[in-house]
Amino acid sequence: MDAVLVKQVTKAFGPGRQALAGVDLAIREGEIHGLLGPNGAGKTTLIAIMVGLTEADAGSVEIFGLDVRRELPRVQRMVNLVRGFSGVLEKVTARELLIYYALLYGAPLGRVEEVLRRTGLWARRDEEVASFSSGWRQRFFLAKGLINRPRVLFLDEPTVGLDLDAALAVRDLIRDIAREGCTILLTTHYMREAEDLCAGIDLIAGGRIVAGGSPQALKDLVRTPDLPEPTLEDVFLALTRESLEVADA
């Protein structure tokens, strides 16, 4: 069974403001799946629909066979969402905040220690999250994202703004989380990150999926005698620009 199955999802934010124009997407259980696209392509809107924060105008999303619209409370117990650039409360320690989230989700309090250890935050559990550097903050948000043992974790630009070392540490953590069986949908503007982490990638532009497949399969799509060894950046530029030119024509 697919962990996530999206069929013909559309969403408009008013007349002439079509954010998603019939998106199909499938993610296999246990996979780290990339959703890549230029600014305004529809990635965040699609994630919001997949986790039940926003309603699609048409189409359906299933998480492990459960329809997000009809089974929202059950779906929300199975998923979690981590965004880059999230704010945190002042004057509260990592442990205190995680206890709060555990109570909110009805998770056993023992889960707090587990996620603190899992994310390397145990030694800093009694420090204020507001005092953490961006990289440590992002670890905290991953810990928060794991508090309800999600089967699918949505990561919307989880390494945005991090320096290389911090980004690499977060990527390692993402890989470990997937290895433990969690399915992950990742958006990122860093092609290297997508290539390092993702088994499958969908490219979205102008609210439509323009190509999908493994990083290698995507490169094969744009390989030419002039460009015998395309990078994922080449793929991204060629396919997203092409689709936007068609949409503008």
Ligand SMILES: Nc1ncnc2c1ncn2[C@@H]1O[C@H](COP(=O)(O)OP(=O)(O)OP(=O)(O)O)[C@@H](O)[C@H]1O
């Ligand atoms: N709440 C909203 N009201 C009106 N328009 C919106 C709203 N949210 C998104 N949009 C529009 O929908 C389109 C898709 O936006 P979305 O944020 O999903 O793109 P994105 O791919 O996540 O972009 P980025 O890479 O910049 O985060 C954009 O044209 C955006 O302006």
